[in-house]
Amino acid sequence: MGIVLGPNRYGKAETRVVRVTRSGAPGARDARHRIKDVNVSVSLSGAMDDAHLTGDNAAVLPTDSQKNTVFAFAKKHGIETIEDFGLLLARHFVDSQPTITHARVEIHEYSWDRITGGHSFVRNGGEVRTALIHSDGDGGAESVVSGLEDLVVLNSTGSEFHGFVQDEYTTLAPIGDRILATAVTARWRHRSAGTGDWDDSHRAARHHLLHAFAETHSLSLQQTLFQMGRRVLAERDELCEIRLSMPNKHHFLVDLEPFGMDNDNEVYFAADRPYGLIEGTVLTDDAPHAASAWE
C-alpha cells in the first residue's frame, strides 16, 4: 500500500483592498471619488507534487506574490466589477505561470453609500456581494458564479407549516400563521464567463430574490426557496443555476397565558440555535454540468 498526494490547492486568502477612483484636484472639497472595497482570496493548483513531497518550491508562486498581484492589478485595471476583476486575476495566474493550470478567485464586496459631497461614505449594511471564478486560463474552461451573503429577510405573516410527517418524536403543532425569517446565502451560475453586465445582473437577481421571498405565500421554507430560485432563473436568461442556503431563523411565539395575556402573533422570541437549515439547487433543464464551479 502506498500513500499518495491527492487534490490540493494553495493561495493567498483575504487580501483586503480598497480602490479609490478619483476625479477633481487631490484633497479638494469638490473631489468626486468612487470606492470599491473588496476581499480577494486566490487559490492556485497545478504541478505541486514536489512542493508537497520534497519541499522543492520551484513550481510555487508565493502567496505573497499573489497578494502583490491583487494590489498591482487593482491599480492597473481598476476594479469595475468583482466578476471582471476575478476573471482577470484567474486568467493571469494560469496564463503567466507554466506550473499553474487552474485558478480559483473568490471576491467579497462590501457596499458603501455616499453621505454628502464627493468623498464621504457610510457602510451599507451587513450584506456582502460575492463572486467565485474558476479558470483554466485563456481558451480553457471557465465559470463565473455570482452571489450574495447575509441578506436577512422576514415575513411577519403569510407563512404556514402543516401536513408534515408525525413520527414518535414529533411534538410540533401545525401552524397557520408564523414569522418566516432567514439569512439568505445565494449563488448563481452564469451560462458564460464572457463579458456580461455583471452589475445589472446582480441587481436584478437580488431584486427577484427579495420580491419572490416577499410575494410567496409560504407553506414551507423549501417552497419559498424554490420560488426564489425559480424567479431568478425565469427572469434572467444569462443564468442557468442557483444554489440557496437558508437557515430558518426561528421566531417562537411567547406563551403569555401565565400572565393572563393572549399573544395574537405579536410577541416573539428570536432564537439563535438550533435552527432549521434548508439548502437547495434550482436549475434550467439545459444547464451544462459544472460541479466544480461551486467549489
Added chain:
Amino acid sequence: MGIVLGPNRYGKAETRVVRVTRSGAPGARDARHRIKDVNVSVSLSGAMDDAHLTGDNAAVLPTDSQKNTVFAFAKKHGIETIEDFGLLLARHFVDSQPTITHARVEIHEYSWDRITGGHSFVRNGGEVRTALIHSDGDGGAESVVSGLEDLVVLNSTGSEFHGFVQDEYTTLAPIGDRILATAVTARWRHRSAGTGDWDDSHRAARHHLLHAFAETHSLSLQQTLFQMGRRVLAERDELCEIRLSMPNKHHFLVDLEPFGMDNDNEVYFAADRPYGLIEGTVLTDDAPHAASAWE
C-alpha cells in the same frame, strides 16, 4: 482584615424580542405590519447581601422572571421607542420590588426596511441603535443615554496627519492626504429622562454625526471626533453630553514601486490590527454631573 461584598448587580442579558404590530386581517395579503426587533439586557441591584453571603434568595427576583417581564411588557405596552420601553421596564423593577433599589436596562435595536407589501422586511445593515437607562424608580434619579454602534464611515480624502511628536521610536511620515475611516460608537446623554421625541432626537443626532464627519477637513481623528460631538450638542438642546469611541481603521497606501507603478492614493490595504483607538467626551458646560449614567 475582613473580606466584604462590594458593588454588585445581576439580571437577564440579551433577551431577543420581536414585536409585531398588525393591522388588517390576520395572514391577509394586505396586512400592514410594523416590527420592532430588540435585544434587552436588564441589571438589577439592591439588598443582595444574603444572596451572596448565605445563598438565601429571598430578595432575588429571578432573571427568568425579568425575561418574562420583558415579553409581557412588549405585549402590554408595545415597543414604541427603546428609550420609552427601557424606562418602563427599569421603573417597573424598582417600583414593584422592595428589594430592588436600582435598575439598569440596555436595549439594542436592529433596523429593518420594507421590501414590498405590508409584512415583508429586509435587515438594514450592521448599524445598531442603542439605549441605556438607569432608574432609581418613580421620583428617584434617572438617566437616558441614547446611541448607536457600528456606524462605519470613510473619507477618501480631506484628511491629513502631521506636526506630531517625533521620539526615538517614531518612523511615521507626515501625510497630507489619507483615507480616514472609523466605526463609530456614539452615546449621548439626554438632559432629562422625561418624555421626549426619542425617534426624532436619534435621527437628528445620527444625521449630525454623519455630516460633521463628512464636512470636517481633518488634521487628526481627535479633531474629527470633537467636531462630531460638538455638532450634535450645538444642534440638539435636549442633549448635554456625548461620548465617542472611534477606532482608526487604517488604510495603508500600497507600495507599487517594485512593479513600476506609482500609487497616487488609489490602492489601499485595509488593515485589521493593530488600530488606533480614539475615545473622547464632549459636553456642554452646564451638563449636570452623571458618571453613573454611562456604566
Added chain:
Amino acid sequence: MGIVLGPNRYGKAETRVVRVTRSGAPGARDARHRIKDVNVSVSLSGAMDDAHLTGDNAAVLPTDSQKNTVFAFAKKHGIETIEDFGLLLARHFVDSQPTITHARVEIHEYSWDRITGGHSFVRNGGEVRTALIHSDGDGGAESVVSGLEDLVVLNSTGSEFHGFVQDEYTTLAPIGDRILATAVTARWRHRSAGTGDWDDSHRAARHHLLHAFAETHSLSLQQTLFQMGRRVLAERDELCEIRLSMPNKHHFLVDLEPFGMDNDNEVYFAADRPYGLIEGTVLTDDAPHAASAWE
C-alpha cells in the same frame, strides 16, 4: 426551457446537547459524573420534490422532530463517541422514514477536564473534535469521517522558504529560518463505518498530526501538510484518506533597525489577514472513491 429542482437537503442544525452520566447519589458530593458536550447538525434528503414545488409537506419530517430525536437518543443510548452517536442517528432517520433516503449527521464535540471531585469541569481549549457521518440506511452505503478543528500549532524555528518562482510581482525574500504557525483543520476517512475504537483512533490521529508537525523540518507548509497526512495514514490502518486545511498564520519579523536594534528572530508581528491557505488531500493508493463522504 424548463426550470427544475436540483439537489437539496434540509435539517436541524446545531442542536446543543450536554449529556451527563451519573454515578453515586444525586447531588451527593461524591457523585462521579461523565459529561459529553456536543453540537449536532442533521441534514436529510429524499422525496422532497413536493415540499419545494407545491408546499405539500407530507414527506417532510420536521426539523423540530429531528431535534427531539437527538435529545431522546442522547437519553436512550447515551453518547459514547460522536461517531457512534452520529451513525445511530443517521441510520434511524433513513430506516424509520420512507421518504428519507439519505442522512448526513455532523457532530462537534467540546472537551472538558476535571477540576477536582467528581462533577466539576473546566473547558479544555478551543480545539473541537468532529465527526461527519453519511448513511443510506441499514445495508446501504455509509461513511465516517472523523477530525478536528482549531488545533493551533507553531514552530519557532525549523522552517525555511526559498527556491520559489520569481515573477514580476514577487518581492518576497528567501528565508532560512522563520516561524511556522497554523490552525489545523483535519478530517480523516475511515475505511469502514463498522464498529471501531473511535476514541483510540482519534487520539492516535491527533498525536501523529502534532508530532509530524513538530518533527518535520519544513521547506514549505505544503511539505509539512503532506508529512502530517502521510504520518497519520502510515500509522493507522483503519484510515484511508485525510484532508487538511492549514492557514499560514504569518508571523512577520519586525524591522527594528530604525531603533538601532537587530532582530535575530526574536520579535514578530502576528498578522491576521491576508494569510496563506494550504489545502491538500493525502490518501492510500487503495482508498475507495468516496467524494460524497466529505460534503
Added chain:
Amino acid sequence: MGIVLGPNRYGKAETRVVRVTRSGAPGARDARHRIKDVNVSVSLSGAMDDAHLTGDNAAVLPTDSQKNTVFAFAKKHGIETIEDFGLLLARHFVDSQPTITHARVEIHEYSWDRITGGHSFVRNGGEVRTALIHSDGDGGAESVVSGLEDLVVLNSTGSEFHGFVQDEYTTLAPIGDRILATAVTARWRHRSAGTGDWDDSHRAARHHLLHAFAETHSLSLQQTLFQMGRRVLAERDELCEIRLSMPNKHHFLVDLEPFGMDNDNEVYFAADRPYGLIEGTVLTDDAPHAASAWE
C-alpha cells in the same frame, strides 16, 4: 452655554507581538525556545486639547510610535510577565513624553504548551490571561490589575436555586439539582504595583477560583461568585479586590415525557441567549479606594 472637551484618551490597540527567547544554535533541532504571545493595547492621556480643538498635533505621540515602542521594548527587555511589561511601557510613555500625564496598558496573553522538542508548541485553549496597568509615571500613582477571561467551568450537580421572589411574572420552578455553568471573567487588584511574583500570583488566583467553584455547594450563582472572590483574597495577601463577571450559561433539562422517557438530570439543552449575568466585587475591608484602576 459653551461646548467643551471632556475626558479623552487615545492609543494603539491590539498590537500582536510574539516574542521568542532562544537558546541553542539558530535553526538547530536541539534549540530550546520560550515564546510569549501577547496582544498589547496602549491608551495615553494628557495635554490633548489642541489636537481636539484645532487639529494641532504638537502634543500627540502617534499611535504608530506606540506600536513601534511595544515591538522595541519586547526586544530590549523581553516579556517576562505581562504585568512587568505593561508597567515598563506605561512608565515609559509618561516619563519620556512631557505631554503625556497618564498611561493605560492592557495586555492579553495566549498560552501555549510544548508538543515535543524545544521549539514546537500547541495553543492551550481559549482562556486568556490579562493585565491592566495604569501609571502616572515614575513616583506617581500606579495600579496593577491581573486577571483572566473565558475560564469556562461547569458543575454537573451540587447546585440548587429556590426561595426566590415570586412576582406576577415568575413562572420558574424551584430546583434542587441543576447544572451550573459559567464563563468566568475575573480581574484582581494588587495592593502594590511594586515588584511581585506575578506568575505565582496568577497561578494561585486561578487555582483558587477553580477550586472554590468546584467546592462550593451552590444555592445561587451569586453565592458561588462571592465564594470564589473570597477564597482568592483569603489566600493571597498581595491582593485586595477582585471583580467577577459570570454569565449563567443556562442548561435546560429537556422534557422527554412526550417520548415516554424520564430525564433524571441526564440530557440538557445548552442555551445561548438570553443568559443570566451576575457581576460582583469582593474586597478586603482595608482595600485602598481605586476606582480608576478598573477602567
